[in-house]
Amino acid sequence: xxxxxIRDKLISTFGPEAVQVAxxxxxxxxxxxxxxxxxxxxxxxxxDPDMAFNFLSFVAAVDRYPETPRFEVVYQLQSLKHxxxxxxxxxxxxxxEGLPTVxxxxxxWPSADWDERExxxxxxxxxxxxxxxxxxxxxxxxxxxxLRKDFPLEGTEQDTPDLPRRPxxxxxxx
Amino acid sequence: MGIERHLNDTVHVTSLEWFxxxxxxxxxxxxxxxxxxxxxxxxxxxxxRYDLARFGMEVARPSPRHAxxxxxxxxxxxxxxxxxxxxxxxxxEPKWVIAMGACACTGGIYKNYxxxxxxxxxxxxxxxxxxxxxxPEALLDGILQLHAKVMxxxxxxxxxxxxxxxxxx
Numbered sequence: 175x176x177x178x179x180i181r182d183k184l185i186s187t188f189g190p191e192a193v194q195v196a197x198x199x200x201x202x203x204x205x206x207x208x209x210x211x212x213x214x215x216x217x218x219x220x221x222d223p224d225m226a227f228n229f230l231s232f233v234a235a236v237d238r239y240p241e242t243p244r245f246e247v248v249y250q251l252q253s254l255k256h257x258x259x260x261x262x263x264x265x266x267x268x269x270x271e272g273l274p275t276v277x278x279x280x281x282x283w284p285s286a287d288w289d290e291r292e293x294x295x296x297x298x299x300x301x302x303x304x305x306x307x308x309x310x311x312x313x314x315x316x317x318x319x320x321l322r323k324d325f326p327l328e329g330t331e332q333d334t335p336d337l338p339r340r341p342x343x344x345x346x347x348x
Numbered sequence: 349m350g351i352e353r354h355l356n357d358t359v360h361v362t363s364l365e366w367f368x369x370x371x372x373x374x375x376x377x378x379x380x381x382x383x384x385x386x387x388x389x390x391x392x393x394x395x396x397r398y399d400l401a402r403f404g405m406e407v408a409r410p411s412p413r414h415a416x417x418x419x420x421x422x423x424x425x426x427x428x429x430x431x432x433x434x435x436x437x438x439x440x441e442p443k444w445v446i447a448m449g450a451c452a453c454t455g456g457i458y459k460n461y462x463x464x465x466x467x468x469x470x471x472x473x474x475x476x477x478x479x480x481x482x483x484p485e486a487l488l489d490g491i492l493q494l495h496a497k498v499m500x501x502x503x504x505x506x507x508x509x510x511x512x513x514x515x516x517x
Contacts, residue, residue: 311427312427313426320461320462327459327460328459328460328461329460329461329462334461334462335426336426336429336464336469336470337429337470338430
């Protein structure tokens with residue numbers, strides 16, 4: 175099944191408002207879908223016998239700062255059965271307070287677990303209903319999101335210290 | 349050297365300090381761990397082509413309690429540095445540190461938020477070996493420099509005490 179046919183089937187199943195933009199670049203189609211439909215569309219792409227996308231290559235994110243919406247989440251899919259690939263994206267707005275939120279797809283593809291954890295810590299994003307929302311690579315005590323465009327490359331002593339700060343009282347008692 | 353000649357040169361007289369230093373440098377056991385690509389050059393130094401056993405150093409100890417020398421071979425990420433410091437603290441005195449490669453010396457090409465900008469921010473480094481990675485000859489030269497340094501130490505009169513640098517508030 176070629177990529178245009180997959181896009182047309184998505185439009186016919188979920189309606190024209192679910193598929194917002196479809197860009198063809200170098201024979202690869204990037205389809206931007208509505209953020210709140212991501213999980214339904216992913217489940218459809220996995221379960222439909224013509225699609226059978228049983229393998230999630232990766233979940234990643236892009237920071238489009240200072241554009242709005244700021245973030246896009248990218249899902250690269252592959253079907254081992256039909257040997258075809260497909261890419262969907264979801265634009266995620268940064269809220270006034272707190273972190274941008276998008277639905278987790280771990281229940282559809284369990285391999286999304288670590289990819290979503292990495293994306294969450296690097297871009298400061300919340301994956302709703304993620305079964306294990308801990309950090310993956312970064313130290314537990316960091317609160318910054320290094321792959322955001324407004325993050326300074328070298329970090330700062332306050333935000334990215336080498337070692338966790340010990341409480342003062344412990345230091346003096348030794 | 350009168351007494352040696354009296355005993356037909358069967359004994360040698362030296363200072364105790366020289367002897368202690370000589371025995372320390374002649375069987376300096378490195379800690380068997382590697383952090384990045386420099387570790388491969390370190391392994392190459394151990395095997396028969398370069399043969400670290402010539403200097404009494406072939407016994408890479410997996411336990412820090414048995415080791416005298418920590419060769420920090422490679423990039424130290426900030427996630428890794430608590431473990432490296434912990435291992436150093438567990439080594440018994442006397443102990444020495446070699447910073448092997450550009451990353452361990454200064455952070456190298458990784459001038460970013462995730463990599464420690466030089467292992468000497470936390471550990472007292474004795475010998476720095478630049479290179480990316482240094483060849484086994486360079487590591488051997490650094491080790492011989494360390495041996496020369498050990499021979500100059502006042503191991504009896506003024507024994508050194510190694511401490512982790514405390515950088516916290």
